[in-house]
Amino acid sequence: MKYFLLIITIVFTFTLNAQKTHKRTLKLMGSRFDITVIAATEKEANTYIDIAVAEITRIENLISSWDSNSQTSEINRNAGIKPVKVDKELYDLIERAIHISKLTDGAFDISYASMDRIWKFDGSVTEMPKESVIKASVAKVGYQNIVLNKENQTVFLKLEGMKIGFGAIGKGYAADKAKQLLQTKGVKAGIINASGDMNTWGKQTNGDDWNVGITNPLNKNNVFALLPISGKAVVTSGNYEKFIMLNGKRYSHIIDPRTGYPSSGIVSVSVFAPSAELADALATSIFVMGKDVGLNFINQLNGIECIIVDDKGKIAHSKNIDIQNKLKN
Numbered sequence: 001m002k003y004f005l006l007i008i009t010i011v012f013t014f015t016l017n018a019q020k021t022h023k024r025t026l027k028l029m030g031s032r033f034d035i036t037v038i039a040a041t042e043k044e045a046n047t048y049i050d051i052a053v054a055e056i057t058r059i060e061n062l063i064s065s066w067d068s069n070s071q072t073s074e075i076n077r078n079a080g081i082k083p084v085k086v087d088k089e090l091y092d093l094i095e096r097a098i099h100i101s102k103l104t105d106g107a108f109d110i111s112y113a114s115m116d117r118i119w120k121f122d123g124s125v126t127e128m129p130k131e132s133v134i135k136a137s138v139a140k141v142g143y144q145n146i147v148l149n150k151e152n153q154t155v156f157l158k159l160e161g162m163k164i165g166f167g168a169i170g171k172g173y174a175a176d177k178a179k180q181l182l183q184t185k186g187v188k189a190g191i192i193n194a195s196g197d198m199n200t201w202g203k204q205t206n207g208d209d210w211n212v213g214i215t216n217p218l219n220k221n222n223v224f225a226l227l228p229i230s231g232k233a234v235v236t237s238g239n240y241e242k243f244i245m246l247n248g249k250r251y252s253h254i255i256d257p258r259t260g261y262p263s264s265g266i267v268s269v270s271v272f273a274p275s276a277e278l279a280d281a282l283a284t285s286i287f288v289m290g291k292d293v294g295l296n297f298i299n300q301l302n303g304i305e306c307i308i309v310d311d312k313g314k315i316a317h318s319k320n321i322d323i324q325n326k327l328k329n
């Protein structure tokens with residue numbers, strides 16, 4: 001009887017502390033977020049998820065260019081007027097964004113935000129706009145005109161009408177920060193997924209790595225590869241609904257900030273990297289660079305991999321990624 005009670009107690013304690021996967025889906029930063037944590041109880045999981053939500057909301061308030069009270073809006077309002085002092089966090093993010101612009105030869109550029117919206121993806125654009133109009137649309141774009149002053153922690157946009165926006169890096173950054181915060185709170189494993197921009201840590205409750213399914217957007221029901229991503233970030237970029245067909249060519253919603261022309265040839269890019277911020281920015285850059293330049297670029301970066309689906313449905317990948325063995329039938 002004594003032993004029986006002991007066993008019951010052990011089993012009971014084990015069940016009480018059994019780690020389970022808890023997930024919450026909600027809208028943040030104008031996008032769908034799926035926050036997954038491993039925790040012993042639902043109450044504990046909810047506490048952790050609330051912490052992640054508060055962190056993502058805090059970042060949104062800092063970097064949103066829609067919210068007129070954000071520091072980012074203040075920078076934009078003062079374009080061509082004066083430098084604006086910002087939090088170190090925002091200053092550092094802008095500094096890293098400029099670094100990525102240099103690395104990608106301007107394919108990635110947070111000052112894309114001042115581009116005139118001449119490309120509309122609602123079916124209304126039926127012919128190629130005039131070259132002069134396209135060229136003029138990017139007149140205010142150029143990361144070289146974002147002036148940083150480290151000592152004063154200020155940001156100055158040199159040209160009047162210039163604007164910055166974090167559409168291609170912000171969700172990744174938020175995923176990274178929410179992950180870091182939950183790790184410091186002692187959460188052993190989880191996934192922050194911001195509409196396909198995700199960062200992960202730890203393992204599933206059964207000891208397996210977290211997996212990410214890569215789909216071919218031209219054949220939506222088909223997950224063609226299932227890849228382990230424990231401890232790493234993966235970002236998939238591509239809006240298959242948003243494109244324009246002109247003279248039989250498909251143009252995507254990501255625009256080359258240097259020329260004003262929409263990118264073409266690629267329908268989806270997934271980038272694997274240590275941080276979601278970097279993966280996010282690089283995924284956007286690869287669209288602009290195109291398949292060959294993009295692959296070549298990623299192959300030169302350590303610890304970063306990518307998978308590209310082109311507009312013919314063909315799949316290409318960087319040299320160190322082993323998708324062959326991971327292909328699903």
Ligand code: ADP
Nearest residue numbers: 107108109110112167168237238254255257284
């Ligand atoms: P999504 O969020 O649609 O998956 P991305 O992460 O690639 O896609 O970001 C696309 C967004 O990034 C655009 O909606 C726009 O806000 C912004 N953007 C577009 N082109 C560029 C660019 N060349 N550099 C930086 N940001 C860009």
Ligand code: MG
Nearest residue numbers: 168280281284
């Ligand atoms: Mg991106």
